[in-house]
Amino acid sequence: GENVEQHPSTLSVQEGDSAVIKCTYSDSASNYFPWYKQELGKGPQLIIDIRSNVGEKKDQRIAVTLNKTAKHFSLHITETQPEDSAVYFCAASSNFGNEKLTFGTGTRLTIIP
Amino acid sequence: SAVISQKPSRDICQRGTSLTIQCQVDSQVTMMFWYRQQPGQSLTLIATANQGSEATYESGFVIDKFPISRPNLTFSTLTVSNMSPEDSSIYLCSVGGMNWAAHNEQFFGPGTRLTVL
Numbered sequence: 001g002e003n004v005e006q007h008p009s010t011l012s013v014q015e016g017d018s019a020v021i022k023c024t025y026s027d028s029a030s031n032y033f034p035w036y037k038q039e040l041g042k043g044p045q046l047i048i049d050i051r052s053n054v055g056e057k058k059d060q061r062i063a064v065t066l067n068k069t070a071k072h073f074s075l076h077i078t079e080t081q082p083e084d085s086a087v088y089f090c091a092a093s094s095n096f097g098n099e100k101l102t103f104g105t106g107t108r109l110t111i112i113p
Numbered sequence: 114s115a116v117i118s119q120k121p122s123r124d125i126c127q128r129g130t131s132l133t134i135q136c137q138v139d140s141q142v143t144m145m146f147w148y149r150q151q152p153g154q155s156l157t158l159i160a161t162a163n164q165g166s167e168a169t170y171e172s173g174f175v176i177d178k179f180p181i182s183r184p185n186l187t188f189s190t191l192t193v194s195n196m197s198p199e200d201s202s203i204y205l206c207s208v209g210g211m212n213w214a215a216h217n218e219q220f221f222g223p224g225t226r227l228t229v230l
Contacts, residue, residue, distance in 0.1 A: 034218065043117075043205055043221035044156070089155060098210065098217045100146060103156045 002027040004092050006104030014112050019080055021107045023090035024072040030092040033073045034101070035064060038087045048075070077109075085111045115140055115208055117222035125228045126196055133192045134225045136206035141186035143210025144219070147179070150203040159204075162189040196229045203227070 003026040013019045025033075031052035036044035050057045050064045050073065057064050061080075066073040077084055087108050091101040116139040126132050136145065145162040159179055160168040168181035183189040193200055203226050209219035 032217070036221070041226075043223045046218055046220060049218060095217075098144070100158055100161060101156075101207075101219060102158075105155045 002030055002092055002094075002102040004090060004102050004104040006090050006107060008107060009105065010108045010110070012110045012112055013080055015080055015082060017080055019077045019084070019109055019111075021075045021088055021090070021109070022072060023074070023092075023104050024070075025092040025102075026071065027092070027094065028071070029094045031095070032093045033064070033066060034091050034093075035075050036089045036091065038089065038106075040086075044089060080111045082111050082113055085109060115142065115220050117206065117208060117220060119204075119206060119222040119225050121225060122223065123226040123228075125230060128197050128229055130196055131192055131194045132196065132227060133190050134204055134206075134227075136189045136191070136208075136222055138187045138208050142208040143186075144208060144217075145183060145189045146207045146209075146219070147181060147189070147191045148205040148207065148221075150205060150224070152202070156205065159191070162191075193227065196227075198229045201227055201229045 006023045034049035035047050037047045038044045048059050048062050048064050050066050061078045063076040087106050089106050090104040093099050093101045118137045120135045147159045148156045150156050158171050159174045160170040162168050162181050162183040164183045180192045203224045205224045206222045207219045
């Protein structure tokens with residue numbers, strides 16, 4: 001089955017700086033890679049996703065890159081703000097998301113004011 | 114995104130008892146899933162809830178412990194049976210395959226926080 005590794009497990013950055021979280025996956029059949037943000041006491045919130053036919057996707061301060069050859073994808077958050085503090089999870093799925101998700105272990109991001 | 118509600122939002126239960134968690138979506142969805150998230154951990158898929166047929170369970174999870182129902186395209190229940198303190202977790206439902214969605218995004222409910230004494 002699919003295995004998703006995520007690094008780092010914790011990340012602290014100064015407000016205004018950039019944050020990068022990296023994930024690798026094992027199953028070459030995976031072609032859908034969402035990122036979720038989970039705030040304390042809440043369910044995970046989908047913030048951005050990418051499909052294997054695209055190398056990069058941006059949405060305002062958030063971007064995701066995908067390297068299919070190396071089987072890794074990354075989340076980039078620029079101009080970080082205190083409200084970006086949360087736990088972030090990457091995930092992978094086949095059939096363009098029409099299958100179950102396999103999650104990474106999570107990254108606790110803390111933005112230092 | 115879809116509006117997903119879960120009931121109860123939290124509960125404290127005695128060992129040996131059972132709890133049924135409900136998940137309701139405001140639109141018809143193709144896919145519904147149940148996850149467990151232990152404190153400080155990632156999400157682990159328990160099963161895929163199939164409408165009109167038995168749920169598909171992941172390795173390590175069995176129907177006798179986690180019976181699931183999905184009577185229609187907007188509702189599902191997960192029962193945690195014969196509970197022990199090890200079952201203390203957050204239980205989350207997720208949905209996907211909405212007709213209005215551009216792609217097959219999956220969205221999560223707010224979760225049910227279960228504590229077993």
